[in-house]
Amino acid sequence: MAILPNMKELMARPHRDLLAEQAKIFKALGHPSRLLMVDALRGGEKCVCDLQALTGADMSTVSRHLAVLREAGVVRSEKHGTNIYYTLALSCLDTFLQCTSTFIAARIREKAGLLGYGEQAS
Amino acid sequence: MAILPNMKELMARPHRDLLAEQAKIFKALGHPSRLLMVDALRGGEKCVCDLQALTGADMSTVSRHLAVLREAGVVRSEKHGTNIYYTLALSCLDTFLQCTSTFIAARIREKAGLLGYGEQAS
């Protein structure tokens, strides 16, 4: 007999669902190509062909990546003529991306400092 | 029409590295248990045993999850006596988590309970 019921039983259903949905968003953003595409979408809507040119990956691969982002609700798609345009649906990404950038930069500087490298800030 | 070189050649190295590090952070946050733990850490440092009680998962599983978060730089660990305490290292999470919560709540309301796969048939 288990000492404690596991997380699923411990948490109320709505909270668990919210958590799962949030995790889904993070997971969708957790791939370099997908993050690159999302970052590009901050500058406005793009068709799949644009995003393919950006990442250089196979069209089918790009399409699958976009499906992941779409199902997580990070992006939204809209068909115009023969093209499908993707837009950023998650508004609050800017701040967070900027923050993680700064965070990572600081970490690198810190690490470089510890190793005694004369990293010049550019 | 030359096939473009792939993403790796297209991007300058520092940009690519930053992207990879950012993706690593997102990926680390992209699991319900890990997100739950990180969320709990917003309230202050916790030992592994606390986080195990919280998630209800096996101790070894929790330890592995924490390793993922640690390697992404999301959390930091510190040993005090016989326990190891984990702290949130990524400061800017609050805002983003709140934002995604709101975002998801709105989406749920919008779709009237259709979670997950809800692609609207146009």
Added chain:
DNA sequence: TTCATATTTGGCAAAATAGCCATGCTCTAT
């Protein structure tokens, strides 16, 4: 020392993910 507690790690099998090719679908133009 020996023992117990707290945490990590090795190793394994099941599940999920990534990426490619080929194919299918849906427009638009001819």
Added chain:
DNA sequence: ATAGAGCATGGCTATTTTGCCAAATATGAA
């Protein structure tokens, strides 16, 4: 109707992730 462009999807394999058990490690207590 046919062709072709732009995307999505089926199907496959290789890789990664997850989660459990068992074993190793470290620390403090008796």
